[in-house]
Amino acid sequence: MRLFLCQFCGARLYFENRYCESCNHWLGYLSDTDTLSALVCLDEEAGSAGLWQPLAAPDRRVRFCANALYDACNWVVPAELGNGAVLCEACRFNRIVPDLDDTTNLARFRRIELAEHWLIYTLRQLGLPIPDRLEDPAHGLEFHFLAPVPGKPKPLTGHDEGVIVLNIEEAEDAIRERNRAAMGEPYRTLSGHFRHEIGNFYWDILVRDGDKLADCRALFGDDRQDYAEALKRHYAEGAPPGWQDHYISAYATAHPWEDFAETWAQYLHIVDTIETATAFGLRVKPPGEAAGTAPLAADFDPYRAKSIEEMVAMWLPLTxxxxxxxxxxxxxxLYPFILSPAVIEKLGFINDLVRRR
Structure with missing residues (x-):
């Protein structure tokens, strides 16, 4: 994620900031121009539900996303779209949310929304299509953020034909860490969940519907094998010996779909983290670095990298x-993964898929 500057005072801003901590101006993210802008309120009586003028685009009038009322979103929408009840370019994918009158649900929802907005930002920067249910009723993207109900099975995080379900308990650090340890995972975060499940979504769009099945199966395996049986076998037997030579994680060995989604998530981890490092002007080259790796360049744009080798050469010294x-x-x-040659080849396949778009 890149950094932003306040148009009023020049202070450094972070993507999730609601207001500038230096000059106290409210902030709004203009998704169509990828700008976090200081705002001037044009309707004091209406407050956050009223009209605002972005200092980055003074000829425009905007309103906050409806989820700003829950302190869960800092994105804005054009004023002409409605009277403040309109969802932004990220929140519009939310089909089911928990009862936000419950303070526990609300706290979890705010953390989830930050990870979701981060994801949508990355997908937009990559130029990927993000059809919603109105654009594609059968396969468009929508999120179901579900709270556990006493006496009923807990909702399972997963993906099915564009519908991504997330158990909102995953927003609690203690619960997520307990689940991570119980499942023997080296890494488990909200961003990781979103990036993994969106990988399943893009398998449908870019592989299945993009005439890339044969190429994908040659690298990741035959996805036509029974998915339920594959998961059952994985949880009963674990990953095969020597899996690190061919897979990014133990879970990736369960089924080719999971291998693709795990690798896709890694690709987004790499892209986003390199963007953050370059935003801070970091240059990293440890002494004795192996041949073939390059120091991180402050002007490197991971969203426009032509080859995965170019990206990995900068990623290794950074990690x-x-x-x-x-x-x-x-x-x-922070990065407990090993990029074997086989995994790098898979990452290259995903980079090529994205570049085609």
Missing amino acids: FAMNSLARSMGHGD
Whole structure:
């Protein structure tokens, strides 16, 4: 994620900021121009539900997304679209949300919305299609954020023909860490959930419906094998010996769909983290770095990388630095994955899919 600057005072801003902590101007994200702008209120009595003037586009009038009322969104919509009850370009994919009068649900929803907005930003930067249910009633994207109901089975996070379900308990660090440890995973975050499940969504669009099945099966395996049986076998037997040579994670060994989704998530991790590093002007080249890797360049644009080799050459020294810094603070590795040649080849396939768009 890149950094932004306040148009009023020049202070540095983060993507999720609702207001500038330096000059106290309210902020709104203009998705059509990818700009986080300081705002001037044009209707003091209406407050956040009223009209606002972006300093980055003073000729425009905007309103906050309807989810701003829950302190869950800082994106704005054109004033002509409605009277403040309109959802933004990210929140419009939310079909089912929990009862937000419940304070626990509301706190979880706010964390989920941040991860969702981060995802939609990345997909837009990559130029990927994001059809909603109105554009594609059968396969368009929609999110169901479900709260557990006492006495009923817990909702399972997953994807089915464009519908992405997320158990909102995953927004709780303690619960998510417990699940991570129980399932033997090295990494589990809200962003990771979104990036994995959106990988399943794009398998449908770019592979199944994009005439790439044969190429994909040659790398990831035959997706026609029984999915339920494959998962049952995985949870009973675990990953096969030596899986690290061919897969990014143990879970990726369960089925070719999961291998693709896990690899897709890694691709988004890499793209977004490199963008963040370049936004801070980082240049990383550890001493003794292996031949074939390059220092991170401050002007490198991961969204326009022509080859995965170019991206990986910058990613490896960055992850070495990230993990070393985390260990210095007494934490585990921020990036606990190994990119084997086979995994890099799979990442290259995904990069080529994205570049075709």
